[in-house]
Amino acid sequence: MSVKSPDQELRFTRSGQAPVFGVMAAIFASVAITLLASAIYRAENPQVPHPLWALPPLALAILSARTALRLTRHAYLIFTPLGIEIFPFFRPAKGMQLMVWQEIHEAEVSPDLTCLTLHRNAEKTSGIHLSLKPIRPDRRVLLAKAITGRLSPPQPVS
Numbered sequence: 446m447s448v449k450s451p452d453q454e455l456r457f458t459r460s461g462q463a464p465v466f467g468v469m470a471a472i473f474a475s476v477a478i479t480l481l482a483s484a485i486y487r488a489e490n491p492q493v494p495h496p497l498w499a500l501p502p503l504a505l506a507i508l509s510a511r512t513a514l515r516l517t518r519h520a521y522l523i524f525t526p527l528g529i530e531i532f533p534f535f536r537p538a539k540g541m542q543l544m545v546w547q548e549i550h551e552a553e554v555s556p557d558l559t560c561l562t563l564h565r566n567a568e569k570t571s572g573i574h575l576s577l578k579p580i581r582p583d584r585r586v587l588l589a590k591a592i593t594g595r596l597s598p599p600q601p602v603s
Contacts, residue, residue, distance in 0.1 A: 455524040455591055459516040459534070461530035468512035473506035496594060521579055524591055529540070531575065552592045558585040559591065 480499035487493045519537065523530040528545035544563060551569070553562045554577075564572040577585050 453526050455583055455587075456520045457522040457524075457580050457588055458519060459521045460584070461581045462579045463513045463516040466509045470513060471511060473502040477503040477506060492589065505520045516579075518523035522575070522588070524595065531573070542573075546595065549596060552596050553591065554589040558582070558589060561588070 452546055480494055480502070481496055483493050484496040484499075487495070508523060520530070520532055522532070528543055528548070531542045531544065533540040533542075544568040548565055549563050550566055551564045553564070554560070555562075559577050561575045562572060563575070566572075577588065
């Protein structure tokens, strides 16, 4: 799917979660390499694990690396001219939620930049509460500026 006007949208990915999966991939890969390297000494010491024991950590390393790559590539929040697209972690294409700008009465970003609350009415009884922890901390500042800038009333030109 191609984006019709990528210059008019802001994408925020789950790149804040990716380093955890990258470290896990490195650990699992090093365990797999260690098990394979120890197989050299299997003839001298039969208690050394069989080289096939390296397959489970290798599979986990590949899965962790793919997850880290997916987290850095695929969007979590997209600000478009139409509204905010919110993508869940599992089945993002099926569970994507769009909140158009006209629906959003007010947006609040917590002082520590870890939560975003989008209110649908003035009483603040309906809306969406989103965690910003999956987004890198330096990108959270940009997200807060973008949401407050978009929802603030236009300033008169003098």
